[in-house]
Amino acid sequence: MVKEEVVLVSFWSSPFGSRVKIALEEKGIHYEYKEEDLFNKSSYLSTINPVHNKVPVLIHNHRSICESLNIIEYIDEAWSDRSPQFLPSDPHQRSQARFWADFIDKQLYEASKKIYREKGEEQVNNGKKEVLRILKLVESELGEKAFFGGDNLGFVDISLIPFYSRFYTWETFGKFSIEEECPNLVAWAKRCMQKQSVANSLPDPLKIYDFIVSLNKYYHK
Ligand SMILES: N[C@@H](CCC(=O)N[C@@H](CS)C(=O)NCC(=O)O)C(=O)O
Numbered sequence: 001m002v003k004e005e006v007v008l009v010s011f012w013s014s015p016f017g018s019r020v021k022i023a024l025e026e027k028g029i030h031y032e033y034k035e036e037d038l039f040n041k042s043s044y045l046s047t048i049n050p051v052h053n054k055v056p057v058l059i060h061n062h063r064s065i066c067e068s069l070n071i072i073e074y075i076d077e078a079w080s081d082r083s084p085q086f087l088p089s090d091p092h093q094r095s096q097a098r099f100w101a102d103f104i105d106k107q108l109y110e111a112s113k114k115i116y117r118e119k120g121e122e123q124v125n126n127g128k129k130e131v132l133r134i135l136k137l138v139e140s141e142l143g144e145k146a147f148f149g150g151d152n153l154g155f156v157d158i159s160l161i162p163f164y165s166r167f168y169t170w171e172t173f174g175k176f177s178i179e180e181e182c183p184n185l186v187a188w189a190k191r192c193m194q195k196q197s198v199a200n201s202l203p204d205p206l207k208i209y210d211f212i213v214s215l216n217k218y219y220h221k
Helices: 015-027 043-048 068-078 091-116 121-142 155-174 183-193 196-201 205-219
Strands: 006-010 032-035 057-060 063-066
Touching: 006 015, 006 043, 015 068, 015 155, 015 196, 043 057, 057 068, 063 068, 068 091, 068 155, 091 121, 091 155, 121 155, 121 183, 155 183, 155 205, 183 196
Parallel strands: 006 032
Antiparallel strands: 006 057, 057 063
């Protein structure tokens, strides 16, 4: 058997990078991890992701794949013989999964930044409102299911769960409790954390908090 080359280039705190780690671990794919210093980007990054110059980038047999959701779909297709399958085979369910992953992708990260970027109380309150609106919509999509993917982690689970390690930061800056507002979603997140793939891939929430505090100082210099 020809040995496959699978390399993940990412940054430790990246929720987008965590998505890829979870997907690789769920499928049991061995990979090499390369940490990219985002404060001093390598010229290598611009060769593997010339369009965005961002992480994560997956390199599979010397070819790079960019954008986390695109990478997860790629992993699902390139290793389609391995379970779990992240995207459902039914076209409607498949399009729904893509819809929710895209919704999370486009809205949650940007809304959350308003909570911790220290731009005044009004901004924080708007951020909180937006984050809770998004989380409540997503929670109602989960319904009574164990995971968005049913019995297994699926595309939407993998898209969303990395943000769980940021809940502590959002709650501390915003002085609110996500568990009080979205108890079923937090119960889902705790279920996800029982999976080795997730527990191994999410950074420590306290480390994320310290990192964001230090980033704020950096931005306000
Ligand atoms: N839409 C991209 C987002 C990637 C992204 O924003 N990566 C951040 C790290 S969390 C990055 O590389 N930032 C460096 C920069 O913006 O220069 C994805 O899903 O992969």
